[in-house]
Structures are given as structure tokens and as C-alpha cells.
Amino acid sequence: MQFSGQILKMCTQNGKPIQYYMTLGSDLIMMNQLIGKKLSIRHTGYQCVCCDRDEKLYRMGYCKKCFFESPYASDTIIRPELSTAHLGIGERDLEVEKSIQLRPHIVYLAYTGYVKVGVTRESQIPTRWIDQGATFALPIARTDNRYEAGMIEVALKEHLSDKTNWRKMLEDDFEDDLDLKDFRDKIRGYFPEDFQNFYSMEHEMERLDYPYEAPEKITSVTLEKNPEFRGTLTGIKGQYLSFEGGFFINVRAHEGYVINLEVSHL
Ligand SMILES: [Zn+2]
Structure with a gap:
């Protein structure tokens, strides 16, 4: 399975455990179902959450112009x-x-x-x-x-x-x-x-009950530094995706990033 599009924070539905959904392009991905699967994430560009331009992001998914002008920021x-x-x-x-x-x-x-x-x-x-x-x-x-x-x-x-x-x-x-x-x-x-x-x-x-168990060590990964990231999804807490080995991607901090996401069943 392959998806591509702009990252926005995941939507959630309270439950036991909480259900997470990510929209990429026209696809709605049920993230809980990806736990245990191998994900490959490739950063391909930017799309400001306000003006949609492919411009380097400044803060909260906004380009610099929008960050200082939008009433939502x-x-x-x-x-x-x-x-x-x-x-x-x-x-x-x-x-x-x-x-x-x-x-x-x-x-x-x-x-x-x-x-x-x-x-x-x-x-x-x-x-x-x-x-x-x-x-x-x-x-x-x-x-x-x-x-x-x-x-x-x-x-x-x-x-x-x-x-x-x-x-x-x-x-x-x-x-x-x-x-x-x-x-x-x-x-x-x-x-x-x-x-x-x-x-x-x-x-x-x-x-609140998350599909998550804490690993022994915690390492944060950004797509800025790692534009190609591969890992097995082990859980989700807050807006953080947890991967095998204690690696974490903060989805919220990547709003406005455009990615390709590939899911393999292995
Ligand atoms: Zn903008």
C-alpha cells in the first residue's frame, strides 16, 4: 500500500484504546491497523497548511508569511x-x-x-x-x-x-x-x-487509553534530518508515532510536510 500527501495532525476517536486516523491525499488511513507493520516514509516537499504553497515551513505548518498574517496562528x-x-x-x-x-x-x-x-x-x-x-x-x-x-x-x-x-x-x-x-x-x-x-x-x-507501551529509550526523529525513514510501528501516544527501537515521529511537528508513505505487510 502506498499513500502520498500533506501531513496534518491525526484525527482521533476516544475509545479503549483510542483510534487514530491520518488523511494523506484522498486516503483516510486507520493508523491503529498499521501497528506491527513496516512503514517507509519519504519527505518529498512542503505544503503550507494555510496557503498551500510549496514553501519552507516556519512554524506550526505555516510558511513565514502565513504565520505572521493568519488569524489562526x-x-x-x-x-x-x-x-x-x-x-x-x-x-x-x-x-x-x-x-x-x-x-x-x-x-x-x-x-x-x-x-x-x-x-x-x-x-x-x-x-x-x-x-x-x-x-x-x-x-x-x-x-x-x-x-x-x-x-x-x-x-x-x-x-x-x-x-x-x-x-x-x-x-x-x-x-x-x-x-x-x-x-x-x-x-x-x-x-x-x-x-x-x-x-x-x-x-x-x-x-485515556492509548495503543502504546513505552520503550526503554526514547529518540525523536525529524524528517528534516531523516528525509527517508523506515521502521516498524509499535504504538501511538499523543500525536507521536512510536517505532521499534524507541524511535518517535511527532506528527504534529510535521504538519505541512508532503510525504510518500509505503506500508509493507512483513
Ligand atoms: Zn502559507
């Missing part, structure tokens, strides 16, 4: 607390920013090797958690817009990390009896005063 995507659409103030394109920011958002705790805090649109749950490779997750606040969630996150990240350490995430160590509700109760006092009303105790902790 603006500062508020990374830093929700900078959001201004609720004030009617646009950054790059007010209509797009309204459609992203003026929706219910969730502040959550997630365990990705340690407990971290994060923000996402309510409609992105559990997708966002799966993309990060969280083993456990618990919503702790629901807000009306992105700005409010961002302000809560800013206050909480004085006490908790807001970053995912990919290596720790892939090591996949966790205590079975970890309860994020204990952490939620502990950090309640750190909610900013004006946003206390968003604190929520109504959610249950979710446990």
Missing part, C-alpha cells in the same frame, strides 16, 4: 489571556477571532508525566487531551470565552506547569490511583478573585 492561540474579541477589538481578523474566542472554554488539569494546567475550547474535549498524550484529565472551570479561561490559567501556572514535556509523556509512568480531584481542591485558592465563579466541581476525571 495569532498570539492568542498560544496565549489565551491576550484575547480581546470580547471587547470587540480584533488582532488580525475580528470575525475569525470572535468565532474562536467567544465560545465556552474549559480550564483543565491533565497528567502527562506530571500535573499541568491547560485551556481549550469546550468542543475540543477530549481531542486536546489526546493530542497532548494526557493519561488523566479533569475540567476544573468552564468559562464563557477564551479570555476568562486564559486569565485563570495565568494565575494557576504560577503553581503548576502549563507545558507538556514530550519525553516524560512518552515514558508513560503513572500511579494507578492518581486523582486529579485532589489537585483541583488544592489549587482552588489560587483562582483569581474575579473568576472564582467559574470554578467547577461537577466533572469526573477521565482516563
